[in-house]
Amino acid sequence: KAGVTQTPRYLIKTRGQQVTLSCSPISGHRSVSWYQQTPGQGLQFLFEYFSETQRNKGNFPGRFSGRQFSNSRSEMNVSTLELGDSALYLCASSLGTATSTDTQYFGPGTRLTVL
Amino acid sequence: AQSVTQLDSQVPVFEEAPVELRCNYSSSVSVYLFWYVQYPNQGLQLLLKYLSGSTLVKGINGFEAEFNKSQTSFHLRKPSVHISDTAEYFCAVSNYGGSQGNLIFGKGTKLSVKP
Numbered sequence: 001k002a003g004v005t006q007t008p009r010y011l012i013k014t015r016g017q018q019v020t021l022s023c024s025p026i027s028g029h030r031s032v033s034w035y036q037q038t039p040g041q042g043l044q045f046l047f048e049y050f051s052e053t054q055r056n057k058g059n060f061p062g063r064f065s066g067r068q069f070s071n072s073r074s075e076m077n078v079s080t081l082e083l084g085d086s087a088l089y090l091c092a093s094s095l096g097t098a099t100s101t102d103t104q105y106f107g108p109g110t111r112l113t114v115l
Numbered sequence: 116a117q118s119v120t121q122l123d124s125q126v127p128v129f130e131e132a133p134v135e136l137r138c139n140y141s142s143s144v145s146v147y148l149f150w151y152v153q154y155p156n157q158g159l160q161l162l163l164k165y166l167s168g169s170t171l172v173k174g175i176n177g178f179e180a181e182f183n184k185s186q187t188s189f190h191l192r193k194p195s196v197h198i199s200d201t202a203e204y205f206c207a208v209s210n211y212g213g214s215q216g217n218l219i220f221g222k223g224t225k226l227s228v229k230p
Binding site: 106108 | 156160164221
């Protein structure tokens, strides 16, 4: 079974631009979560989607948004990029049952650099 | 609110020596507990998880962890490490009975195994 895939793997943008990152979950998984990883703040939860609905949201500004499609693929968007948005963005998928004890499987991440 | 503290940011150890990576958590509700490993330029991989039952949990690659409710700890151990165990290790919690899409991570411990 193919793992979680994220595209692109590397991205360079300039301040003020916007960016869209993509995540394809493992086949059959309905939950997709996004995390931001930086040296200073560590791993921080952004949001979780299940069956095209946002189920949980972390403490990030409204510039960070996401969506999930009917095939469970997910995208996240960051508008008006700031230098501090430079990070590794990780996507994780799981089966996503409501009282879940599933394992989350992480993708390799997208490394975003904002200049 | 929940939080996770990994007491050591870096742990150097010689090959074939035992290692313990410490993790303490804070939560007003019951939690699930996890240890993930991240190799350079890769995503996170689940080592083991505690959901319920036996407090000693065995994971992949010879790792194990013990849940201690009274001390709110979930320390990771391996009796004999290999060079290939060099990586960053993250402890994480999520709400018992809630969605696992929202993991709260510690800051990570970099394990460096020397020959």
